[in-house]
Amino acid sequence: MRMEGQEMPEWAPYCVEPVEIYPTETTMGSLANLNSYMTLNPVGLSAPGPYPDCSSPPTNPSPGYEAYTCPSRPRENTKGYDRRTVAHSKPPYSYISLITMAIKQAPSKMLTLNEIYQWIMDLFPYYRQNQQRWQNSIRHSLSFNDCFVRVSRAPDRPGKGSFWAMHPNSGDMFENGCYLRRQKRFKLAGQDKSVKTGRTSKENEVNRTPEKERSNGEKQELGACQALLMEDREGGRELGSHLMGLDVEELVRDTHYDFSHPFSISSLMGSGEQSTMGYRTPETLGDGSAFYQGVYASSLLNAS
DNA sequence: ATCTAATTCAAGG
């Protein structure tokens, strides 16, 4: 889908050159400071449209587009690297770590597939390209890795796709700042997968069809009633709180050991204060018009 | 060089 000239969406310029990045003194290619890869959408920019899958930086801006020029910023920290080049470099994170960051920064500790895509693209312009390819990989990662659990939607929470959350036992998978490759994958033992923990026979019936029951090898999934649970958990409901041997409470718990490293997302975004700086999910906003507002805390803005 | 995690392609539900 090309946008042939004419009416450009208001966010078009930002597609080409997505704004501001923070220079670092690290060299490209190394496990650089996260900052070098982060870009910032202008605060207050309302841009709910999908990112066009364009290559960047563009050799020839299409008609109607114009490269957004970053407000000049002191470059004393850069080693002469073009910040545009840096900003569009591949971030030093595996998909698994990206997904994990996305989920953990979410106030609800669970996100839909599309919210995960969106979060990644918001932060890393690199992933505004080849969306088909890496999004497939994201899906593969979600399904394949036991550290991610699918939480199906509650009936009263309509929408597309399930939610994804971290398995409560996955721990800190990137302990030593190893965001590229973990030492070991988090894999559930066969027994842990065929759920039996804390599941009553009654709960067993809930949301469960016989043929859907696989002997083993089935990844854990949380029932819709659990998703419901987390919505009004102060409401005292107890709907299937242990459906699959997992409790939504566990999934949603905000563990604090995560990303407490200098280069971690929370360090960079939170910078001292609570990690409660909200990245708002589109769901919570009626039309998504404010989608980009408040995404980036001011702490990020005045880094360094 | 080896081991195995991560990525990619892609079929099938």
Next chain:
DNA sequence: CCTTGAATTAGAT
């Protein structure tokens, strides 16, 4: 959108 598998790439030792 979700799951799987097979093949390939690539990080770490």
